[in-house]
Amino acid sequence: MKLSENAIKVLEKRYLEKNEDGNLIEDVEGMFKRVAKAIASADENYTDKAGIEKIEMEFYEMMANLEFLPNSPTLMNAGRPLGQLSACFVLPVEDTMEGIFESIKNAALIHKSGGGTGFSFSRLRPKGSAVNSTGGVASGPISFMKVFNAATEAVKQGGTRRGANMGILRVDHPDIMEFITCKKDNSEITNFNLSVGITEDFMKAVEYNLEYELIDPKTKKPVGKLNAKKVFDLIVEMAWKNGEPGIIFLDRLNRDNVTPKLGEIESTNPCGEQPLLPYEACNLGSINLYNMLNEEKDSLDFDKLAETVKKAVHFLDNVIEANKYPLAEIDKMTRGTRKIGLGVMGWADMLCALNISYNSQQAIELADKVMGFIQDNAQKASQELAEQKGAFPYYEESVFAKKGIKLRNATTTTIAPTGTLSLIAGVSSGIEPIFAISYIRNVMDNNELVEVNPVFKNAAVKGNFYSDELMKQIAKSGTVKHMEEIPKEVRDVFVTAHDVRPEWHVKMQAAFQRHTDNAVSKTVNLSHDATTDDVREVFTLAYRAQCKGVTIYRDGSRDLQVLNIGKVQ
Ligand code: ADP
Known part of the structure; x- marks a missing residue:
């Protein structure tokens, strides 16, 4: 093997x-x-x-x-x-104290076994609403999300892998502004990926620069209005800042819900590729x-x-x-x-x-x-x-x-x-472009090892331009885009995630989505100097291309980046 x-x-x-x-x-x-x-x-x-x-x-x-x-x-x-074999779960979060903590318990059991959980917090009454039984006021979805996050943090010590969660809030929930900005500080709610649940009505309101209604999930009554474009711009700004939140198109998930009689799809699994009904696993x-x-x-x-x-x-x-x-x-x-x-x-x-x-x-x-x-x-x-x-x-x-x-x-x-x-199989992950053609990995005793993409290595050997020195050189930036000593035809083919312009990332995601029952996990990579307009453009393109959601990541926008060109662990 x-x-x-x-x-x-x-x-x-x-x-x-x-x-x-x-x-x-x-x-x-x-x-x-x-x-x-x-x-x-x-x-x-x-x-x-x-x-x-x-x-x-x-x-x-x-x-x-x-x-x-x-x-x-x-x-x-x-x-x-x-014997727990699934990666993806969605759990309901009911608007009761019992419901919320039941869900936290169930998530802990799932995390222990290596599964990831997705939740919609949209059913929770907004911050400041009345709590009938106590006469107090509700603390709202974001404060409860922090409790879910703390539970995940504790469980990860003993589980098979660190727990992962998706948290979703509908764009018409009264606490949406707090949700959009709640991961402004990267050290908050670290065990969650967040996505705003976008509706078609909202996207239309953005297009025509209109206000849209915020609905109290408990009373189902409108309780306020926001300008859709302003909300969209805030999502864009936050995503530009550090990649969070992403967006998912709820109406599309439900358009493709093949068992609508069993319930509505409110959430996906942690990385967004698997929309599920409450209590479904995949x-x-x-x-x-x-x-x-x-x-x-x-x-x-x-x-x-x-x-x-x-x-x-x-x-x-x-x-x-x-x-x-x-x-x-x-x-x-x-x-x-x-x-x-x-x-x-x-x-x-x-x-x-x-x-x-x-x-x-x-x-x-x-x-x-x-x-x-x-x-x-x-x-x-x-x-x-x-x-x-x-x-x-x-x-x-x-x-x-x-x-x-x-x-x-x-x-x-x-x-x-x-x-x-993909790490086990030694190939590029999912449908993502190659991340780096070569990179330096630190191994024991402070030795450095140059890891080279095996397909590139083959091409280099075949094309007679392989050398250890060249591979080391490539590892400095990860890309071969500007390396004149490599034949142009090879450079055109061996493009990395950062060489690929955002619109091609979206086009690829959309192409796979056209033939996928569920959804597609994809990160649209942007260069460090990309602007908020670039992010807005990506969101809009993904919407028009019938994607079910979109996640962006601007290089260097998080202090603790998992993959770093030039200094991969
Ligand atoms: P793998 O390659 O390990 O099989 P993926 O990266 O394809 O996993 O992720 C698939 C799904 O598995 C994710 O969307 C999520 O639902 C779940 N998952 C991934 N990583 C974790 C984790 N650390 N903890 C819990 N669930 C996870």
Whole structure:
């Protein structure tokens, strides 16, 4: 198995099984075997022992060849006592003291198992409203969000990974201004990503520079008005300042809600790619597109891709069965809709191997073609599973019943960030451009190691311009954009996140969104000197291009940046 040193380190720290003394009792191969066995066992009612072994082998090979990986909790917990396999959850926050603290407790249980939680705080009465039972005044959604944040902070000490949350407030909630500015100081509410829940009415009001009404969620009555453009500008200014808040288009999430009779979609998971109903969970998995290339790595093998999609859908559907849910309500909802989220990683590496620039029309057309192909094949696989095992239990309540399309899963596709998965597979994450062509990593004893993007290394060796010195030179800025000693055709193809203009980031996100049931995780990178007008332009483009949300990040706008060109840890 060809895993990088970095990947093995991450796996050893968090993913591989250890005994009570903290010593490893499995290796990477053992992990994939454990996972394959646990997930294949969900077929026990459908086939015999030999059949199970065959499925187990298929699942094992797909992971060991780094063609497909399920989300982190599945790798960590499958076949182990905890058994919680989903990355994404959404929990309701009711406007009662019991409801709020019930939700905090449930989030703690989910974080402990490696899952991330999303919440809408829109149902909470605004700050200053009356509390009937005490005669006091309510402290409002933002103050309760801080309690959720503190609970997450405490749980992260003992959990499998640090907890992640999404917090959403509707743009027509009376406390919206406080929400938009509440992470102005970066040291506040650190365990949350925040998004403003935008409506179509609001966007129209922005366009025509009109006022819009603020609605008290408890009384459902208008309690004030704000100028939409001013609110939008404040969101833009804050996002420019440090990337928060993002925005999500609530009406679009609900337009694509395939089970509207079961409830309204109020929130997504922490990174925004998975809209869910309250108490729904979803397990994700990603196909490594770089490993879907042919042997020569010069064209995409669509037969292999089709085969992998089919096996991946089977795998993810089995995860729903094998999963041990942290709450009875979650068990019921998740088994009821059987949502899965199949996505991709290594997209940028694949484009580079094919000599296609990320920021080109050709790349956008290929995105349409590849994701369209994955979506069609995933739906087909889900239909076949429905024929064999039955449609998802809430099928009759879904929009598919009217169309007569029987599916095993209410949704099949999602583009996840693949933060850890892409590191394990050694490819570019999700659909993001390459972050840096090479970078310096500090290793033990103060030694520095130059890490080079493997696809670039191949191209450099092939093109006869590889040298350790050059790679070190590139690591200073991460980009090869201005390096005359590298052939122009190579520089045009190996573009990094910062070389790609924001509009191409948005176009790529939109292309994948056109063929994705759920949503797309994407960060639109802006240079440090980008202006608030540039941010406004990105938000507007994303809205027009039918994205479901958008997150921006201006380089250097947070003191503690996870990835730093030139000084990556
Ligand atoms: P991975 O590569 O580890 O499988 P992703 O980076 O693709 O995970 O993230 C997918 C989803 O997993 C996120 O949107 C979020 O719901 C959940 N998640 C990611 N990181 C964390 C974390 N540290 N704690 C809890 N949940 C997380």
